[in-house]
Amino acid sequence: MAGKKYRIQIDLSEEGYWDLQQLIEECGFTTKRLFFDNAVSLVRWAASKAEAGRSIASVDEQEKQYNELGMPFLQKLRAKAAGYKTRWATSP
Numbered sequence: 001m002a003g004k005k006y007r008i009q010i011d012l013s014e015e016g017y018w019d020l021q022q023l024i025e026e027c028g029f030t031t032k033r034l035f036f037d038n039a040v041s042l043v044r045w046a047a048s049k050a051e052a053g054r055s056i057a058s059v060d061e062q063e064k065q066y067n068e069l070g071m072p073f074l075q076k077l078r079a080k081a082a083g084y085k086t087r088w089a090t091s092p
Contacts, residue, residue: 008036020035023035046069046074047073047074047077050073050074050075050077050078050081051077051078051080051081052081053078053081053082054078055068055069055078056068056069056074057069
């Protein structure tokens with residue numbers, strides 16, 4: 001039995017649309033649905049790590065440097081995991 005399907009519509013500027021198209025092509029996705037499914041999986045993974053108090057970062061092992069991804073939703077989840085209130089989180 002197939003589950004119920006829902007349609008999602010978003011409005012993009014022309015520049016945003018072409019940026020999205022280029023990203024889909026560069027990543028090798030054959031459909032927007034595959035792109036969306038992978039994006040949701042990546043956000044879900046990042047959120048689970050942030051909820052555990054971990055950072056999401058790009059690591060250059062050779063140079064021994066890292067660059068942390070600073071997105072408000074990740075900062076909110078990390079702060080919540082640490083028990084801090086932020087301007088985004090109203091309760092720990």
